[in-house]
Amino acid sequence: MSWWDTDDADDEPELDESSIRVRPNRKGNRPRTKTRPEHNDAETARVLAVDRGRYTVLLDEGTTAERRITASRASELRKQAVVNGDRVRVVGDLSGDEGSLARIVGIVERTTLLRRSADDTDEVERVIVANADQMLVVVAAADPEPRERLVDRYLIAALDAGIRPILCITKTDLADPADFLSNFAGLDLQVFTSATDRMPLTEITAALVGHDTVFVGHSGVGKSTLVNALVPSAQRATGHVNAVTGRGRHTSSSTVSYRAEGEGGTGWVIDTPGVRSFGLGHIDPANILRAFSDLAEVAENCPRGCTHLPDAPDCAIVEAVETGELGPTGPARLDSLQRLLATFMKPTQY
Numbered sequence: 037m038s039w040w041d042t043d044d045a046d047d048e049p050e051l052d053e054s055s056i057r058v059r060p061n062r063k064g065n066r067p068r069t070k071t072r073p074e075h076n077d078a079e080t081a082r083v084l085a086v087d088r089g090r091y092t093v094l095l096d097e098g099t100t101a102e103r104r105i106t107a108s109r110a111s112e113l114r115k116q117a118v119v120n121g122d123r124v125r126v127v128g129d130l131s132g133d134e135g136s137l138a139r140i141v142g143i144v145e146r147t148t149l150l151r152r153s154a155d156d157t158d159e160v161e162r163v164i165v166a167n168a169d170q171m172l173v174v175v176a177a178a179d180p181e182p183r184e185r186l187v188d189r190y191l192i193a194a195l196d197a198g199i200r201p202i203l204c205i206t207k208t209d210l211a212d213p214a215d216f217l218s219n220f221a222g223l224d225l226q227v228f229t230s231a232t233d234r235m236p237l238t239e240i241t242a243a244l245v246g247h248d249t250v251f252v253g254h255s256g257v258g259k260s261t262l263v264n265a266l267v268p269s270a271q272r273a274t275g276h277v278n279a280v281t282g283r284g285r286h287t288s289s290s291t292v293s294y295r296a297e298g299e300g301g302t303g304w305v306i307d308t309p310g311v312r313s314f315g316l317g318h319i320d321p322a323n324i325l326r327a328f329s330d331l332a333e334v335a336e337n338c339p340r341g342c343t344h345l346p347d348a349p350d351c352a353i354v355e356a357v358e359t360g361e362l363g364p365t366g367p368a369r370l371d372s373l374q375r376l377l378a379t380f381m382k383p384t385q386y
């Protein structure tokens with residue numbers, strides 16, 4: 037359990053992914069495909085949903101032969117987790133006919149892997165979603181109150197995984213998000229604002245087209261409402277609040293992929309109920325700096341082991357901001373970087 041997340045602990049067992057545990061991969065995010073030669077005839081499919089050992093996968097995506105089939109996982113994959121967004125190699129009955137069952141024999145090399153550890157010091161991590169290239173962080177302007185450190189943690193997890201973060205502030209009919217948003221002014225972050233009767237669906241859909249976007253957010257922020265508006269067929273359950281505790285409850289407990297249709301094409305929405313906490317045990321702070329390419333360049337002149345935090349001696353970034361070398365947005369950029377680094381390095385202070 038995470039140190040800051042005690043009130044959410046009761047929801048943890050509902051996570052479909054909770055049974056999936058993999059060892060940290062020292063070589064980075066890219067496990068290799070392990071398709072055996074005898075599976076030359078295997079076809080590649082996209083994993084849309086995972087439910088107790090049964091995988092819904094999409095074959096021949098985007099063609100007239102496109103179909104959803106059910107598959108199990110071959111024992112040769114051993115403990116390797118197959119997660120939503122994975123591209124897998126499937127063999128066997130690929131007809132998709134009623135009662136048919138195909139077999140997953142390999143996982144195609146992943147481009148990104150969104151992981152979390154159970155808490156900040158835990159070496160064991162959970163794989164959440166594979167191959168997402170964007171993360172839409174959904175946060176409410178009020179009810180529940182937005183917490184910038186929570187958003188920081190989402191951003192860190194995204195940047196570490198090489199996933200582009202996007203922010204959507206919901207419930208702007210209840211509060212003005214300007215103050216909250218000022219925390220992120222120095223980030224190169226696309227921001228949408230949404231209210232019940234003013235949801236920017238065309239704009240968000242345009243950002244989704246051509247991408248695999250994982251949606252994350254704390255319970256009750258209106259994420260399901262947003263997913264349903266973007267993908268009417270999704271029918272995510274909404275608005276369930278536990279009468280006893282008064283807290284939001286997860287009504288749908290597993291990660292599911294939906295196709296959003298826009299003018300210029302389609303995009304995948306990967307909705308993740310329950311992914312509200314990212315323990316950051318596996319994060320490499322160098323990846324956070326790398327996401328600020330302008331600052332990363334300057335940091336090459338930092339002393340070895342520089343933390344780039346306000347108390348770091350002779351930090352080249354701090355100096356460059358002071359001399360104005362990084363331009364008018366320099367201070368905000370540095371502030372954002374330092375916030376993320378501090379959230380990562382000194383989590384117990386928040």
Ligand SMILES: Nc1nc2c(ncn2[C@@H]2O[C@H](COP(=O)(O)OP(=O)(O)OP(=O)(O)O)[C@@H](O)[C@H]2O)c(=O)[nH]1
Pocket residue numbers: 206207208209210230231232233253254255256257258259260261262273274275276284285286287309310
């Ligand atoms: N005022 C206001 N309420 C909203 C807005 N969007 C959603 N809500 C309400 O907020 C509540 C929670 O919305 P959900 O979509 O269920 O939230 P969620 O983030 O999916 O929460 P879980 O299903 O618990 O994960 C519901 O009662 C919605 O009607 C909004 O823009 N403004």
Ligand SMILES: [Zn+2]
Pocket residue numbers: 335338339342343344345348350351352353354
């Ligand atoms: Zn530095």
